[in-house]
Amino acid sequence: MAFNSLQFMFFLPILVAGYYLTPPRYRWLLLLTASYLFYMSWKAEYVVLLFFSTLINYLVGLRMGSIAQDKRKKYLVLALIFNVGLLFGFKYVSFFNETIRQVLQHLNIFYAAPEIRLLIPVGISFYTFQTISYLIEVYRGSQEPEHHFGYFALFVSFFPQIISGPIARPSQLIPQLKSQPSFSYERMASGLQLMALGYFKKLVIADRLAMYVNAVYDNPVHHSGPTLVVATVFFAFQLYADFSGYTDIAMGTARILGYELIQNFRRPFFSRSIQEFWNRWHISLSTWLRDYLYTPLSLTFREWGTRGIIASIILTFTLAGLWHGARFTFVLFGLVHGIGLSFDALTAKSRKKLAKRVPAGVFNVTSMLLTFAYVCFAFIFFRANTVGDAFLITRKILTVNEPASFYIGDISVLLFSLAGIAALLFIEVRREYNLKMLPLFASRYIVVRYFCYAWVIVLILLLGVLDEGQFIYFQF
Amino acid sequence: MKASSFTSSSRATFATRVLLLLVIVIFLDHVGGSALESLYFSQISGLEYRTRYAMEEADADLMIFGSSRANHHYVPSLLEEKTGMSVYNCGRDDEDIVYGYAVLSVMLKHHTPRYIILDLTPEDVLTSTGRPSYPRSLRPYYGRHPEIKDLITLNNKQETIKMYSRLYRFNSLLLTILKYNVVHEPDDKGYTPRYGEIDTGDLEQDRDSDLNKQDFRVDPLKEQVLHAFIRKALQNRIRVVLIASPIYRQDFRNDWSDQVVGRIAARYRLVFWDDTCMSGFTGNPRLFYDRTHLNDRGAHRYTQLIANRINASFLSSN
Numbered sequence: 001m002a003f004n005s006l007q008f009m010f011f012l013p014i015l016v017a018g019y020y021l022t023p024p025r026y027r028w029l030l031l032l033t034a035s036y037l038f039y040m041s042w043k044a045e046y047v048v049l050l051f052f053s054t055l056i057n058y059l060v061g062l063r064m065g066s067i068a069q070d071k072r073k074k075y076l077v078l079a080l081i082f083n084v085g086l087l088f089g090f091k092y093v094s095f096f097n098e099t100i101r102q103v104l105q106h107l108n109i110f111y112a113a114p115e116i117r118l119l120i121p122v123g124i125s126f127y128t129f130q131t132i133s134y135l136i137e138v139y140r141g142s143q144e145p146e147h148h149f150g151y152f153a154l155f156v157s158f159f160p161q162i163i164s165g166p167i168a169r170p171s172q173l174i175p176q177l178k179s180q181p182s183f184s185y186e187r188m189a190s191g192l193q194l195m196a197l198g199y200f201k202k203l204v205i206a207d208r209l210a211m212y213v214n215a216v217y218d219n220p221v222h223h224s225g226p227t228l229v230v231a232t233v234f235f236a237f238q239l240y241a242d243f244s245g246y247t248d249i250a251m252g253t254a255r256i257l258g259y260e261l262i263q264n265f266r267r268p269f270f271s272r273s274i275q276e277f278w279n280r281w282h283i284s285l286s287t288w289l290r291d292y293l294y295t296p297l298s299l300t301f302r303e304w305g306t307r308g309i310i311a312s313i314i315l316t317f318t319l320a321g322l323w324h325g326a327r328f329t330f331v332l333f334g335l336v337h338g339i340g341l342s343f344d345a346l347t348a349k350s351r352k353k354l355a356k357r358v359p360a361g362v363f364n365v366t367s368m369l370l371t372f373a374y375v376c377f378a379f380i381f382f383r384a385n386t387v388g389d390a391f392l393i394t395r396k397i398l399t400v401n402e403p404a405s406f407y408i409g410d411i412s413v414l415l416f417s418l419a420g421i422a423a424l425l426f427i428e429v430r431r432e433y434n435l436k437m438l439p440l441f442a443s444r445y446i447v448v449r450y451f452c453y454a455w456v457i458v459l460i461l462l463l464g465v466l467d468e469g470q471f472i473y474f475q476f
Numbered sequence: 477m478k479a480s481s482f483t484s485s486s487r488a489t490f491a492t493r494v495l496l497l498l499v500i501v502i503f504l505d506h507v508g509g510s511a512l513e514s515l516y517f518s519q520i521s522g523l524e525y526r527t528r529y530a531m532e533e534a535d536a537d538l539m540i541f542g543s544s545r546a547n548h549h550y551v552p553s554l555l556e557e558k559t560g561m562s563v564y565n566c567g568r569d570d571e572d573i574v575y576g577y578a579v580l581s582v583m584l585k586h587h588t589p590r591y592i593i594l595d596l597t598p599e600d601v602l603t604s605t606g607r608p609s610y611p612r613s614l615r616p617y618y619g620r621h622p623e624i625k626d627l628i629t630l631n632n633k634q635e636t637i638k639m640y641s642r643l644y645r646f647n648s649l650l651l652t653i654l655k656y657n658v659v660h661e662p663d664d665k666g667y668t669p670r671y672g673e674i675d676t677g678d679l680e681q682d683r684d685s686d687l688n689k690q691d692f693r694v695d696p697l698k699e700q701v702l703h704a705f706i707r708k709a710l711q712n713r714i715r716v717v718l719i720a721s722p723i724y725r726q727d728f729r730n731d732w733s734d735q736v737v738g739r740i741a742a743r744y745r746l747v748f749w750d751d752t753c754m755s756g757f758t759g760n761p762r763l764f765y766d767r768t769h770l771n772d773r774g775a776h777r778y779t780q781l782i783a784n785r786i787n788a789s790f791l792s793s794n
Contacts, residue, residue, distance in 0.1 A: 006634045020487070185486045189493075412651040447500075450493070454500040458508060461643040462650055 001041035002471065003249045004202060011038070016256055024180035028150050031158070031177075031257070038159040039122070046121040049086070054156045056082055057131045058149055061138045065145030076139040080132065087128045090120050095326030123163045125323060127156050129288055134170040136292055143170050151177050160253040164246055164473040166264040166284035173259070181258025191255035196456050197427075198248030201241040202471065203464030205420035209238035210465075211413045213383070220389050225396045227407040232397070235383045236376050237421050239472060240268065243282070246471045267432045269375075272367035273351075274340035277375055285323075289316050309345055314338040324382070329390055333381040340374055416463065509642020515653045516616050516646060522656035523568065524649065526666050527613055530566040531582040531621075537561035538786075539583070540666070541576040541705075542595030544569040548769050549595060549721045551779040552665035558783035561591070565666030568613065573600040573698055574627065575611040577705045581623040584712055591715045591790070593782070594705070597768075601698055601736045610635070615645040669772035670765035674724055694736055706744050715790065718748040721778060722757035724764040747789065751778075 001007045015034050022030050040047045060079040064072040104111040134155070137143030146152040155174050156162075181187075216223050216231035223231070247264040254261045262284045271277035278286040294316040301308030314335070321334015355363050377394070384390035408414055429435070436442065440452045460466075519525040530539075538561045540550045546567025555563040566579055576594065583589075610628050617624040618639050629636045638644050646653065709716045718741050741748035757763055763774030770778055 006637060183486055183490075185490050188490050412648075415651065446493075446496070450497050450500055453497060454504055457501050458504050458643060461505065461641055462508070462647060464647070466638065466644065466647055 001038055003246065003253075004199065004466075004471075007041070012253065012256075019257060020183050024182075027180065028154055028177060032150055032154045035154065035157040035159040035162065039157060039162060042122040042163075043119070049121055049124075050127070050157060051153075053083070053086060053128070053131065054153045055149075057135060057156070058146070058152045061135060061145040061152070062147065064135070064138050069139075069141055072139050076135060079135050083128050083132050083135075087124060090118050090124055092322070092326045094118065126165045126167055127162055129167050129285075131156055133167070133288060133292065137170055146170070146174055148178075158254075160250040160257075161261055164243075164250075164471060165282075166247060166250065166262045167288050168262060168284070172262060176259045179258075184258070187255055187258060191252040193453070194248050194252030194255060196252075196453065196460075198245040198250075198252060199460055199464070200456055201245030201248065201424065203245075203460050203466065205424055206238050206242035206245060206472075207465030208413065208416045208420050208463070209234045209241065212409060212417050213238055215409050216407060217383055217389075217393075218385065220384070220393050220396070223396075223407050224404040225399065226404050228393050228397050230406075232376050232380055232383075232393070234417055234421070236269075236372070236379050237424060239379065239382070240265070241420070241424055242472045246473060267428045269372055269428065270368060270432050271371050271375075272364055273344050273371055274337060274374065275344045277371060278337070278341070285320070289320055293319065306346070310342045313341045313345065317341060328387050329381045329384050332387065332390065333378055336378040336381060340378070505641050505643050509645065512646040512650070512653060513616065513619075513642065515657055516649065519653065519656040521659065521661045521663070522652065524613070524616070524652060525656055526566075526663065527568060527579070530564065530579050530666065531617070532586065534564040534566065534583065534666075535562075535587045536564035536665070537589060538563045538591040538593065539589040540565045540567055540593045540595065541580065542567045542593075543571050543575075543597050543599065545597055545721055545769060546593075546595035547666070547668055548670050548765070549775050549778055550593065550782065551667050551669075551775055553667075554776060554779045555783050555786075558780065559786055563665060565664075567595065567666065571611050571613065572597070573702045573705060575613065577701050577708070578611065578614050578617075578624055578627050580705060580708060581627075582617070582621050584708070585621075588712050589714055591717065591786075592709055593717050593719055595719050595721050596702075596737055597720075601694055601702060612648075615639070615647070616649070618645050667775070669775060670769055671772055672765055673771060674761050674764040674766055676761050699736070702740065706740070706746070710744065716744075716746050717786075718746055719782070720748075720750045720752045722751050722754045722763075722770065722774075724758060724761070724767045749782075749785065 001011060011034075015030075019027055019030060036047055036050075039050060057079060060075050064075050067075075101111045134143065134146075138145050146155070151174060154177050155168070155170060158168070158173070158177070161168060213231050213235045216227055217235070220228060244265040247261075251261045251263075264282060264284050266280040266283065268277055268281035271280055294312055297312035297315060298309055301311050304311065315338075317334040317338035318331060319334065321330045321332065321337070324330040324333065358366075380393050380397075381387075381390045384393060440448060443449050443452075516524065517528060519528070536552075538555065538559070540546050540552070540563070544567065547565060547569060548567075550563075550565055550567070552563035552565050555561070566576070566583075568575060573596075580592075610630070610632060614624050614628060618628055619625070619642075625639075628639065706716055718737055720737060737748060738750070740746075751757070757770075757774065757778065760774075763770055763777060765771040765774075
């Protein structure tokens with residue numbers, strides 16, 4: 001049951017109505033049931049895994065909370081092995097198995113292990129990280145273990161964010177789940193508006209851009225450098241509209257129910273450095289990586305000085321790339337960002353000096369454009385079907401061949417793609433610089449405002465790709 | 477955000493405003509949908525116009541059905557000249573037998589052709605992933621022809637619900653509708669030529685042969701529709717010729733045409749011309765636009781050949 005499915009259009013209103021009619025102290029049970037039903041709609045069997053993982057982590061959390069801090073380490077380690085093991089087992093074992101096979105084959109060594117193919121449980125990357133966060137916070141003493149199994153299970157399985165995040169922190173979400181929020185018209189309206197924006201981004205912008213991107217990226221050998229540049233830029237916007245659209249829907253859904261999820265995006269294409277980019281892009285993941293991977297690594301390597309910082313960055317982001325998927329293209333995606341962040345770290349002082357000598361506007365715009373270009377370069381690896389394709393695309397972009405033809409395809413796809421990007425930038429610019437949104441949306445006449453909201457729905461019906469295509473981050 | 481107190485007036489306000497929004501959406505959907513419907517059916521050329529014309533106006537003796545290969549391989553004016561019959565090409569890009577069945581079903585309400593050429597491709601009988609369960613091009617006809625409505629809603633409860641939206645029926649068609657109400661693009665009775673020759677250099681680098689790597693599994697629904705198409709034609713005393721027209725690749729595995737189409741042709745005692753690997757065509761880059769489509773030169777040559785066969789097989793005996 002994806003957010004953009006018809007089933008969800010029925011599921012949510014029925015749930016919301018039931019939620020606010022249910023006595024507050026029993027709402028957790030309704031939400032938990034709904035979350036499990038939502039999860040089961042993908043593949044019913046994997047709910048057993050979800051439940052089992054929840055139970056283990058719940059018990060470990062309780063155990064750690066009941067003993068002194070210096071005795072908690074072994075439980076944390078065991079739980080981490082369990083959680084990472086789950087993730088590794090379902091998501092990466094076939095990848096590593098196949099990689100070993102290919103390496104040994106290359107060395108003419110016979111490798112007898114059978115091919116392993118496991119269907120990845122939906123959302124495992126997200127809820128595993130979320131529970132790891134909980135365990136580490138309990139271990140550190142900054143989070144009290146949750147004694148109520150129902151609330152803990154709800155924290156792990158909360159349906160707006162179990163599939164593709166945002167990755168919630170226990171200190172942020174668990175208290176809210178226990179808070180029993182009352183009905184609020186403002187929150188309902190705000191939540192619905194956010195959902196509408198999310199659907200618009202996903203269905204009208206992202207899925208339209210995908211048509212052009214897929215036509216080019218699925219056949220890079222047939223396309224020229226300029227076409228690949230355009231497709232790469234389109235993909236950057238497609239991915240952003242798709243993922244931030246999903247997050248908007250998730251946040252809007254949670255808000256309707258009275259809960260606030262972590263902000264996951266903050267106009268990332270206005271970033272002036274890769275470091276700033278990761279402060280604005282997939283924020284829940286980047287902060288998770290910072291708190292639970294990078295910081296411990298950099299402490300471990302602190303005696304290496306600058307080299308230790310670079311090593312921590314490279315390792316963190318290579319693993320981050322791998323988190324996205326069991327493919328070398330994602331590893332390279334992470335590595336490229338690791339290199340970019342390392343460059344930022346090494347040149348921070350000199351860039352600061354340069355910023356003082358150059359007019360602010362020129363410096364900021366140039367920095368934004370260079371950062372955007374680098375981010376797009378990294379996205380080549382994210383989107384390309386194979387490593388070979390990624391390098392082919394990069395080579396074609398960087399070499400100038402005469403004559404260079406430009407692929408147009410269906411002109412309406414191209415026009416809609418450009419219009420979609422323009423619409424997205426319009427929204428982003430207004431938010432970044434705190435400008436008022438379109439005046440009509442803020443009209444004091446309710447009918448005018450509601451006509452505007454209705455037009456958004458009309459545009460979705462008319463221009464949206466409504467064949468229930470998946471959100472990109474669903475595959476992770 | 478200041479929360480209102482948990483009062484019935486707060487919920488009543490919300491319910492009222494949701495209702496207001498719904499009313500406005502339904503109003504805009506109805507008005508917009510009606511306007512688009514009117515514009516859709518007044519197009520003067522283009523792909524959508526040709527679909528409407530094929531369904532509701534075409535009255536030729538010989539109708540050509542199929543996908544893009546049908547549309548780009550058969551030249552009606554040449555067939556008319558060589559056979560003396562009136563001809564219309566109903567083929568449409570990116571469509572399969574389900575679309576053809578829909579067109580035929582509506583067409584038979586106003587006209588019964590004497591002959592049908594049905595150009596078949598693997599997509600007409602084999603399972604193909606990523607394709608919708610029914611042709612999207614039929615959505616504008618949902619409220620206009622009961623046959624189309626039944627086809628769309630067959631195994632498609634979700635589409636039934638979506639079709640309540642009149643705007644949804646014209647999803648993704650806005651620019652097309654606006655353009656072809658103004659622009660006139662001539663076509664040769666449904667035929668649209670492809671110009672240019674295949675780039676054989678690209679073929680060598682092309683790892684992905686979508687024909688050879690086709691998951692060779694017959695789609696039971698498509699096979700059912702294919703049978704229904706043939707039976708409907710035969711019941712209306714239409715002579716059906718099954719054709720698998722030429723493709724460029726010499727190493728194409730044509731099991732699907734032998735095993736599936738050949739079997740169907742035998743069952744209904746239909747003529748089946750399997751020209752997939754045809755001498756003089758297959759492997760001749762001058763005649764192909766890409767791996768699976770003839771260019772205009774190739775289409776003319778192939779049409780000439782088909783015309784000769786029709787004259788020899790059917791018309792000389794009449």
